[in-house]
Amino acid sequence: MERTYIPGVLTLERPVAGQVPVIYDSPHSGGEFPSDFGTIVPHEILKRVQDSYVDILFEDVVNTGGSLLRALFPRSYIDPNRAPDDLDSRLLAKPWPAPLRPTDKSRLGHGLVWRSCPTDRAMYDRRLTVAEVEQRIREYWTPYHKTLADEIDRMESVFGRVWHINCHSMPDGSSPIVSRKRGPNRADVVLGDRDGRSCDAEFTHFVRERLEARGYAVRLNDPYKGAYLVEAYSDPRWGRCSLQIEINRSIYMNEANLELKPGFQQVQHDMADLAAEIARYALDRTMPQAAE
Numbered sequence: 597m598e599r600t601y602i603p604g605v606l607t608l609e610r611p612v613a614g615q616v617p618v619i620y621d622s623p624h625s626g627g628e629f630p631s632d633f634g635t636i637v638p639h640e641i642l643k644r645v646q647d648s649y650v651d652i653l654f655e656d657v658v659n660t661g662g663s664l665l666r667a668l669f670p671r672s673y674i675d676p677n678r679a680p681d682d683l684d685s686r687l688l689a690k691p692w693p694a695p696l697r698p699t700d701k702s703r704l705g706h707g708l709v710w711r712s713c714p715t716d717r718a719m720y721d722r723r724l725t726v727a728e729v730e731q732r733i734r735e736y737w738t739p740y741h742k743t744l745a746d747e748i749d750r751m752e753s754v755f756g757r758v759w760h761i762n763c764h765s766m767p768d769g770s771s772p773i774v775s776r777k778r779g780p781n782r783a784d785v786v787l788g789d790r791d792g793r794s795c796d797a798e799f800t801h802f803v804r805e806r807l808e809a810r811g812y813a814v815r816l817n818d819p820y821k822g823a824y825l826v827e828a829y830s831d832p833r834w835g836r837c838s839l840q841i842e843i844n845r846s847i848y849m850n851e852a853n854l855e856l857k858p859g860f861q862q863v864q865h866d867m868a869d870l871a872a873e874i875a876r877y878a879l880d881r882t883m884p885q886a887a888e
Contacts, residue, residue, distance in 0.1 A: 597658055602668075604628050605739050608747065609664045616661035616875040617755035617882055619747050622651040622763045623676040623740065623825060626667040630736075632728075633673055636721050637713045642672045645714060647765040648854055653843065654763050656868035660875045662761075663747055667740055671710075672719065674732040676740045677762075677823045678708040687711045689723040701823075708737070741828075748829055748836065755882040757835035759799065759874065762825050768846035784812040784847055788822035788840035794830035795837040799877070803839060806873050810866050 600608040624647035629639055651666040658664055667676055683692060684702040687709060698707060705712030709729055710719050744760075751758040766786065785807055789795035804814050822840035830838035845851050848860040 600743065602739055604630060604668055605736055606668055606743060607666050608743055609658045610747075611658055611661055611663075614661045615663075615751075615754075616878050617751040617758045618657075618662040618761065618871075618874055618878050619665065619744070619751065619758065620654050620657050620662055620761045620763055620871070621665040621744055621825065622647065622654065623667045624671040624764060625649070625651040626669045626671070628668045629670060630673055635672070635719050637672075637717060637719055641713065641717075642670055643854060644851070645672065646670055647763075648845075649849060649856065649860070650763050650765050650843070653848070653860075653864050653867050654871070656864065657871040660868065660871040662871055662875060663751075665740075665744055665747065669736050672713065674709050674736050675707070676737055677825050678702075679824050679828075680708060680733055680737060682707045682824070683709060683729070684711045687720075687724055688729065689725050692726060692729075708733075744825075744829065752836065755878075757878070757882050758837075759878050760826075760829050760836070760838040761874070762822065762838060762840040764820075764840065764842045765845045766820065766842040768844055768851060782813065782844070783815040783818075784844050785814045786818065786820045786842040787814060787816050788820045788826065788842070789817065789838075790822045790826060790830075791817055794822055794826045794832070795839045796832045799837050800839060802877055803841070803870070803874070806870055807866075810869075812866075 598610050598612055627643060627646060654664060678701060681695065681697045682699050682702050683696050684698055684707050685692060685696060701707050705716065709724065709732060713719055748758050748760060787800060787804055789800045800816065804816065807814050820840060820842050826838040826840045830836050848863045849856050
């Protein structure tokens with residue numbers, strides 16, 4: 597296995613041989629808190645809003661030929677799943693030197709750099725300087741995106757097509773950001789393809805079918821359609837498919853104390869099997885192009 601490591605920022609793992617054109621990324625599983633964070637929210641609380649263990653759930657994908665990119669920093673410090681201009685001006689001590697395009701995520705306090713922690717708890721006792729935010733973009737957000745973009749480009753140059761799986765977890769119940777159904781119809785997994793814009797329907801259906809065959813209750817684009825990372829790196833017309841996968845935390849961990857449940861290993865095993873099936877799917881559709 598080849599490994600790229602930027603301390604405190606990311607790791608990228610890929611097989612030495614048997615590569616397939618599939619990359620998995622886990623942008624929200626990082627738990628290494630930078631020394632200059634300066635938040636007034638205890639780290640124990642912030643750990644509850646990160647995608648704990650998601651990178652471990654998918655760590656066997658490298659054995660199936662895929663690459664795995666993991667963020668090491670917490671999403672509450674700077675969120676790689678937000679656009680660099682999705683920033684709340686109320687967070688800043690002075691005006692941002694370029695136009696901002698805040699989405700509803702920023703208005704709720706959870707944009708590129710969080711202004712508040714669910715539920716509406718202030719992240720800082722002051723406003724951040726422009727230089728502080730620029731440094732976070734330069735040293736954390738940009739390396740993550742460059743690594744992902746470079747890996748996608750590399751795969752496309754070899755195989756002609758590439759599949760990107762954006763990996764997340766979701767709370768069992770409603771969150772302050774998104775309301776979800778509960779009860780017998782709750783989802784174990786939500787797949788997001790931005791209503792068909794980020795991924796061709798055949799692949800989305802394939803992944804859904806394989807998960808349901810293993811007993812998972814799956815919903816599509818409800819309530820998670822996929823955010824910036826899925827949008828930024830997809831173009832199904834040109835052979836770039838991005839699919840977001842959200843796994844219900846309650847099936848593998850205790851959300852209150854973050855301890856793993858006995859079912860964790862089964863979910864991990866199922867994700868490895870799914871990755872092997874995705875690898876075969878990708879090779880079946882790219883080997884003629886790769887051989888040309």
